[in-house]
Amino acid sequence: MVYNSTALKAYEYHGNASFYLLKHFIFILIGLAASFILMLVDIKSLQKWAKPALFLAISLLIIVLIPHIGRRVGGAQRWFHLGFFNFQPSEFAKLAIILYLADYLVRKDYKINYFFSGFLPAIMVICIVASLILVQPDLGTAVLLLTVSLFMLFIGGARWFHVSLLGLAALPVVYYLILFKPYRLRRMIAFSNPWEHKADEGYQLIQSLIALGSGGLMGVGLGRGQQKLFYLPAAHTDFIFSIVGEELGFAGAFSLIMLYIMFIVFSGMIAMNLKNMFARYIIFGVVCLIGLQVVVHIGSSTGFLPTKGLPLPFISYGGSALFFNMIAVALLLNVSRDRI
Numbered sequence: 001m002v003y004n005s006t007a008l009k010a011y012e013y014h015g016n017a018s019f020y021l022l023k024h025f026i027f028i029l030i031g032l033a034a035s036f037i038l039m040l041v042d043i044k045s046l047q048k049w050a051k052p053a054l055f056l057a058i059s060l061l062i063i064v065l066i067p068h069i070g071r072r073v074g075g076a077q078r079w080f081h082l083g084f085f086n087f088q089p090s091e092f093a094k095l096a097i098i099l100y101l102a103d104y105l106v107r108k109d110y111k112i113n114y115f116f117s118g119f120l121p122a123i124m125v126i127c128i129v130a131s132l133i134l135v136q137p138d139l140g141t142a143v144l145l146l147t148v149s150l151f152m153l154f155i156g157g158a159r160w161f162h163v164s165l166l167g168l169a170a171l172p173v174v175y176y177l178i179l180f181k182p183y184r185l186r187r188m189i190a191f192s193n194p195w196e197h198k199a200d201e202g203y204q205l206i207q208s209l210i211a212l213g214s215g216g217l218m219g220v221g222l223g224r225g226q227q228k229l230f231y232l233p234a235a236h237t238d239f240i241f242s243i244v245g246e247e248l249g250f251a252g253a254f255s256l257i258m259l260y261i262m263f264i265v266f267s268g269m270i271a272m273n274l275k276n277m278f279a280r281y282i283i284f285g286v287v288c289l290i291g292l293q294v295v296v297h298i299g300s301s302t303g304f305l306p307t308k309g310l311p312l313p314f315i316s317y318g319g320s321a322l323f324f325n326m327i328a329v330a331l332l333l334n335v336s337r338d339r340i
Helices: 002-014 019-039 043-048 050-063 089-113 115-135 139-155 160-179 182-192 203-215 240-272 277-302 319-336
Strands: 071-073 076-082 085-087
Touching (some): 002 019, 002 240, 019 319, 043 050, 043 089, 043 277, 043 319, 050 115, 076 089, 085 319, 089 115, 089 139, 089 277, 089 319, 115 139, 115 160, 139 277, 160 182, 203 240, 203 277, 240 319, 277 319
Antiparallel strands (some): 071 076
């Protein structure tokens, strides 16, 4: 799908139809190497690295905001430019938060029930990380991080009242961030009726729906899709599910969704059979992180959610996202071997 959705663009701009495929393959090799190394690390060592990983993530999120160090693209300063690829520290921050909260919940145990001694300190750390991501700006990733964190805290024993209270308190903040940022407000308005904004904010969603509608039951055929031919922007990243639906039809799209559901179900079954709570919390965090990204990507592509540029895990083109999703699964596989 990466080659399929980038071949023409790669040939047009780089003179090589396989340009993006080769870069993607390099990311896969690097991700596999890092994953195998991570799987050799003992689970107790992982727990010791939870705080340093969080400190490193916060440091990188600060450094990326420094002018002339972080790369600025389209008004957002989210990347480090490292030779042939861009590194997005917010992707690392997602895993760092999962590691930190898994360790925190084990250390605090029943104290997580208490607001000031258990719940509030964790929320303060989460808010620091989310705020740094918001400054970039990246509202979607910040909301994703907060949602995963609240899920882990709830699973770890936090009171439903505390979690709900924080969620309700965050709503006015999100409302403010949307209302007073013109491009976000336009995106929300276009989401309600994209056909009235087909020349601007609604264009992507309309082209995505055309792609999905053209696929029918069995699709137009692999490689025969039309929307990737400069009609659908970001077809290889933010809207690759639409290309799957167009070329492989409902059958292909449904099969892909079922694979994600199987991943979530089997991971949950593994977690429930673990006695080590640190390992269990990590698996729940990883499953929630990947599952939410799938929901947001597919929801954005089908018009059920406002358009948000999140790649589809393991399918979309992208260095940082692919690398850290592979690391997340390696983390899951590592801790799943523990039965103590």
